[in-house]
Amino acid sequence: MNPLLDYKSFCQIVEEQLDVNLRQELTGQEFLRDGLQLDSIRLLQLLVHLELEHGYVLADEQLAQLPQMTVDQLLQSLARKEVV
Incomplete structure (x- = not known):
């Protein structure tokens, strides 16, 4: 497991796996939804x-918040190991 998911990796996942074209570089303040x-x-x-x-x-409590999370919030949750 990669201990930290960075912006570059996150952008690559979003573009390649989700078929989303990110028009500009992320600041981290973008809401996922x-x-x-x-x-x-x-x-x-x-x-x-x-x-x-x-x-x-x-974790379940994080799943409920996912649509309202920013990119930074998601990456910080993963970095803090707020995972099951």
């Missing part, structure tokens, strides 16, 4: 990819 336009299906795909390919499983 509204800023990156990740709908429920894409958020689910992101979670599945993070779990299967990187070993990250978000």
Whole structure:
């Protein structure tokens, strides 16, 4: 498992796995749903990819907050090991 998911890796996952074209470089303040336009299906795909390919499983309390999270919040949750 990669101990830390950085912006570059996150952008690569979003673009390649979720088929989302990120028009500009991320600042980290973009909301996953509204800023990156990740709908429920894409958020689910992101979670599945993070779990299967990187070993990250978000705790239940984090799952409920996922649509309102920013990129920074998600990456910080993963870095703090707020995973099951």
